[in-house]
Amino acid sequence: xxxxxxxxxxRSIECAVLENGRIKETRKTDTGFDPIRQAKKLIRDLSFDTxxxxxxxxxxxxxxxxxxxxxxxxxxxxxxxxxxPEATTVLDIGGQDSKVIRLDPAGRVIRFEMNDRCAAxxxxxxxIMAQAxxxxxxxxxxxxxxxKKQLSISSMCTVFAESEVxxxxxxxxxxxxxxxxxxxxxxxxxVSMLNRxxxxxPVVFSGGVANNAYIVxxxxxxxxxxxxxxxxxxxxxxxxxxLLACND
Amino acid sequence: MKSDLFKKLQQITEQNLIDIETHxxxxxxxxxxxxxxxxxxxxxxxxxxxxxxxxxRQDPIEAAEEVLPRNLCPLIKSSYGFAASDTCPFFxxxxxxxxxTTCDGKKKMFELMNEIxxxxxxxxxxxxxxxxxxAPWETEVAQLKQKVEExxxxxxxxxxxxxxxxxxxxxxxxxxxLMDVCKAKPSPLTGMELLEILxxxxxxxxxxxxxxxxxxxxxxxxxxxxxNESPFKKETPRxxxxxxxxxxxxxxxVKIIEESGACVVAYENCxxxxxxxxxxxxxxxxxxxxxxxxSIPCSVMSPNQGxxxxxxxxIPEFSVDGVVDLTWQACHTYNVEAHQIQQFVTEKxxxxxxxxxxxxxxxxxxxxxxxxxxxxxxx
Numbered sequence: 001x002x003x004x005x006x007x008x009x010x011r012s013i014e015c016a017v018l019e020n021g022r023i024k025e026t027r028k029t030d031t032g033f034d035p036i037r038q039a040k041k042l043i044r045d046l047s048f049d050t051x052x053x054x055x056x057x058x059x060x061x062x063x064x065x066x067x068x069x070x071x072x073x074x075x076x077x078x079x080x081x082x083x084x085p086e087a088t089t090v091l092d093i094g095g096q097d098s099k100v101i102r103l104d105p106a107g108r109v110i111r112f113e114m115n116d117r118c119a120a121x122x123x124x125x126x127x128i129m130a131q132a133x134x135x136x137x138x139x140x141x142x143x144x145x146x147x148k149k150q151l152s153i154s155s156m157c158t159v160f161a162e163s164e165v166x167x168x169x170x171x172x173x174x175x176x177x178x179x180x181x182x183x184x185x186x187x188x189x190x191v192s193m194l195n196r197x198x199x200x201x202p203v204v205f206s207g208g209v210a211n212n213a214y215i216v217x218x219x220x221x222x223x224x225x226x227x228x229x230x231x232x233x234x235x236x237x238x239x240x241x242x243l244l245a246c247n248d
Numbered sequence: 249m250k251s252d253l254f255k256k257l258q259q260i261t262e263q264n265l266i267d268i269e270t271h272x273x274x275x276x277x278x279x280x281x282x283x284x285x286x287x288x289x290x291x292x293x294x295x296x297x298x299x300x301x302x303x304x305r306q307d308p309i310e311a312a313e314e315v316l317p318r319n320l321c322p323l324i325k326s327s328y329g330f331a332a333s334d335t336c337p338f339f340x341x342x343x344x345x346x347x348x349t350t351c352d353g354k355k356k357m358f359e360l361m362n363e364i365x366x367x368x369x370x371x372x373x374x375x376x377x378x379x380x381x382x383a384p385w386e387t388e389v390a391q392l393k394q395k396v397e398e399x400x401x402x403x404x405x406x407x408x409x410x411x412x413x414x415x416x417x418x419x420x421x422x423x424x425x426l427m428d429v430c431k432a433k434p435s436p437l438t439g440m441e442l443l444e445i446l447x448x449x450x451x452x453x454x455x456x457x458x459x460x461x462x463x464x465x466x467x468x469x470x471x472x473x474x475x476n477e478s479p480f481k482k483e484t485p486r487x488x489x490x491x492x493x494x495x496x497x498x499x500x501x502v503k504i505i506e507e508s509g510a511c512v513v514a515y516e517n518c519x520x521x522x523x524x525x526x527x528x529x530x531x532x533x534x535x536x537x538x539x540x541x542x543s544i545p546c547s548v549m550s551p552n553q554g555x556x557x558x559x560x561x562x563i564p565e566f567s568v569d570g571v572v573d574l575t576w577q578a579c580h581t582y583n584v585e586a587h588q589i590q591q592f593v594t595e596k597x598x599x600x601x602x603x604x605x606x607x608x609x610x611x612x613x614x615x616x617x618x619x620x621x622x623x624x625x626x627x
Contacts, residue, residue, distance in 0.1 A: 056614070073622035109626050110600070116615050 004048035005241025008035050008057030011095025015042050016238035026235050036060050052245035054237050070244050072237050073101055073112050079240030080204035081107045083230040088201030091190055093209035095123040102198035113197045119158040121189030123209050128158055129182045132165045133175045141214035144183045147176035153185060187218040202226035206236035253465050257448055260457050267453040268297055268341050277400050280342030283350050284518040284544050285372055287537040290393050292412035294400040299338040300450045303327035304495030306608040308335055321578045322608040324353045331364045344399050348372045350548045351581060368395050376542060376549055386538040409533035417526050419455050422462040424524035429469040430513040431566050434480035436472035439502045439512025446519060447495045480511045485627045486567055490516040491574040491582050498608050501574055504620050514566040516559055547581035556592050563597055570600040570627040577607045600626045
């Protein structure tokens with residue numbers, strides 16, 4: 001049985017195809033302003049027996065393609081267990097939201113908390129800040145890592161933080177040091193949610209932001225817990241959905 | 249059959265506005281109430297219609313925010329907004345407003361509302377220690393009686409209050425009977441339908457009409473259950489909604505839960521089961537009213553063991569599969585109390601629990617839907 005999972009997020013769409021429990025293929029694209037058109041384009045020549053949709057655009061996909069859906073909570077939990085069967089906690093930081101999921105020993109979701117009302121602590125925050133400081137997203141982590149000192153930003157709000165960054169740069173402050181402070185603020189928010197929802201046990205860190213090695217490093221330091229990263233962390237939701245599509 | 253009764257409910261609801269006007273034209277009064285703590289028997293005893301004014305709509309909030317801070321409970325803003333914009337016929341009908349010092353926000357809002365219409369404020373104790381606080385509360389209740397006498401020009405006798413207690417006990421019996429039909433598996437009534445009935449009957453000038461229609465609907469529902477008829481299936485997840493009051497207009501969470509394939513079978517809040525008490529008909533009426541009403545387990549009371557006890561009873565009785573705990577934004581008492589409720593529900597009763605914090609606007613509907621769907625995946 002070939003099962004596909006599609007994670008239609010607000011910034012990007014990921015698709016994973018699994019056969020007999022193994023990942024056959026993965027694809028991704030930007031969501032743009034027409035998520036369904038992008039999703040259809042992504043899966044156009046893909047072959048599968050069944051497909052399950054998750055993410056913010058799942059209900060649109062359900063109607064258009066006559067597919068079933070599952071929430072990103074369940075999908076990320078399932079995906080995390082695929083990579084790390086002993087996972088007790090999932091931290092997912094995506095393009096515009098972040099979530100923490102607690103699992104019981106049988107892998108069932110028992111508690112979760114989402115931040116989907118505020119860009120602070122999400123990929124969007126890092127994207128905006130990288131641009132304000134003149135870095136690319138892919139070099140942002142390394143830039144932050146290279147700084148000797150850390151300049152903390154006091155604003156919680158992404159929009160106000162961007163203004164604060166601009167002022168600091170105008171004052172001649174070092175962009176790498178500012179980058180370091182910004183990375184710390186993302187980690188701080190993640191740790192706060194982790195402590196509330198699931199204070200112990202290994203954490204599976206999924207979502208695009210987990211590709212940032214410096215965030216991962218700071219997270220490990222701040223939580224003093226094992227932090228495990230799946231092979232393609234941004235694919236985690238799609239992989240989970242694909243497994244659930246196969247009733248696995 | 250059920251739909252005929254809902255049509256009848258709507259007819260009575262529309263006729264009710266005329267009934268209230270007629271009642272007033274005949275020289276009688278209407279008294280507005282905001283909170284379950286104030287004994288409405290004292291209005292009924294003077295032949296005044298008690299009207300529940302607690303705001304459940306988003307529309308008047310804009311008007312309220314001209315004066316009140318945005319960062320305030322939507323129920324308080326809605327209630328004040330209706331008064332300030334004169335868009336609630338029941339507020340308009342009310343000759344006197346009865347308020348209680350339940351929470352900080354309400355306390356201060358009533359000071360401002362007093363500039364619109366006279367507000368009589370009851371000083372509600374913050375704790376249910378009867379030894380310490382029953383006597384002062386009885387004084388407040390007695391003072392309310394005096395105020396109603398001044399307003400109506402009637403003298404309220406002990407018998408008047410006893411009669412009122414008996415009538416409202418019958419009303420509460422009918423409400424409880426209606427809520428209890430949802431104990432059936434599956435429930436013959438949707439959570440939205442139950443909410444609609446409780447909300448609309450609350451405004452009736454003639455309480456006998458309310459008692460009658462609630463009993464008729466309960467009869468029909470019990471018959472449906474005997475025939476195993478229901479809008480739901482046996483496997484439909486049964487949800488108990490606890491926390492803040494909900495009504496027509498502030499029912500977003502109930503709607504989303506039921507759109508997502510579950511049913512709300514019980515309300516542990518002051519819109520629902522917190523009303524299902526009886527006042528002692530033998531004791532001195534003021535004493536009986538004071539003691540019973542003071543026992544209501546709202547989060548404004550500290551501590552609030554009564555709520556845990558009530559949940560402990562309701563959850564098995566209604567065969568509840570999951571608990572959704574609703575807090576209006578800026579409602580600190582229910583928000584802080586959620587932590588204890590979470591522990592109780594998940595650890596003592598081993599049932600899935602979801603805490604939702606929101607306001608009256610529809611802007612976060614999709615965010616709520618994800619959380620509720622994910623919660624139902626857990627159930």
